Amino acid sequence: MIALLPDAFADQRAGLASVRMAGCFALMLGFEAEVAMPWTAARVDGSPVGWMAVNSSKPGRETAMSVLIQSSNDWAEAHLEDDPERVEAALLEAASELAGLDLARADHKALHRWRYAATPEPLGAPFLFDRAAGLAACGDWCLGSKVEAAFESGVQLADALLSEIAARA
Ligand SMILES: Cc1cc2nc3c(=O)[nH]c(=O)nc-3n(C[C@H](O)[C@H](O)[C@H](O)COP(=O)(O)OP(=O)(O)OC[C@H]3O[C@@H](n4cnc5c(N)ncnc54)[C@H](O)[C@@H]3O)c2cc1C
Known part of the structure; x- marks a missing residue:
């Protein structure tokens, strides 16, 4: 994931590096x-x-x-x-x-x-969302190893994106 994200995502790297x-x-x-x-x-x-x-x-x-x-x-x-x-x-x-x-x-x-x-060792947060860069990441690795973690991560990021869109409208 670190390799996929550009330097604009740098403030999120500390958390990402701890994911195993x-x-x-x-x-x-x-x-x-x-x-x-x-x-x-x-x-x-x-x-x-x-x-x-x-x-x-x-x-x-x-x-x-x-x-x-x-x-x-x-x-x-x-x-x-x-x-x-x-x-x-x-x-x-x-x-x-x-x-x-x-x-x-x-x-x-x-x-x-x-x-x-x-x-x-998951991220310990439901998703990553860099509003300035317009980039977000979610998946089971944020919260755990099972499909519930993937679902929970995706739903929470979707909620955050909807709020962001509503705030910008
Ligand atoms: C063998 C095995 C058994 C499992 N059994 C269970 C079980 O019984 N119960 C349970 O709850 N969970 C189980 N899991 C875990 C469950 O499969 C995962 O938690 C779930 O699939 C995670 O969903 P996700 O969407 O976060 O990631 P994924 O399902 O891994 O989806 C990530 C997607 O991103 C794509 N991708 C990756 N890199 C790139 C790239 N660079 N560019 C474009 N696309 C990319 C991949 O191809 C993939 O389609 C099991 C996992 C494994 C490996």
């Missing part, structure tokens, strides 16, 4: 036959895996067996530039151990790297 985001790998697995997973979701500590869910157990997604594995943010940060094959293998090994199943035999595998997936 963290990555996450998501590994999607698809199975042509049912796999007997021991649970539908697991939050995990002390493993490359941070979260696992049987995606096909969610309403409306039951057509084919699917499992989503998310790395922990710390592990992703340490392995962001690793070969995708190595990342996939490490996540499969850790997830298989957790589930007590060989998940590497999935019929479909897709790995995605999210470089800016979570915000361990």
Whole structure:
């Protein structure tokens, strides 16, 4: 974000510099036959895996067996530039151990790297708005890591913009 904003936004840089985001790998697995997973979701500590869910157990997604594995943010940060094959293998090994199943035999595998997936240290303000420069920024990184934070940030900036427009009319 700092790189996108011009120097006219300089007074906001102190706050922006304190924002810290963290990555996450998501590994999607698809199975042509049912796999007997021991649970539908697991939050995990002390493993490359941070979260696992049987995606096909969610309403409306039951057509084919699917499992989503998310790395922990710390592990992703340490392995962001690793070969995708190595990342996939490490996540499969850790997830298989957790589930007590060989998940590497999935019929479909897709790995995605999210470089800016979570915000361990958000801005702490709902948006940035430099009235003189006519520039504003919002997003989950202002308030947290989840979609509620993105929504709250966007709504609050929209309110501020509407007030600004009304004041200038
Ligand atoms: C793997 C994963 C799982 C998640 N699971 C959940 C969950 O279960 N529940 C939940 O509440 N939240 C979840 N989140 C978080 C949620 O996705 C985010 O909080 C939300 O998407 C943030 O919305 P946003 O609009 O702030 O940013 P984004 O959705 O990231 O949107 C930013 C947009 O800006 C675009 N962009 C970036 N740079 C530029 C540029 N230079 N020029 C033009 N466009 C650009 C991007 O392409 C993107 O479309 C998850 C996130 C990840 C990565």
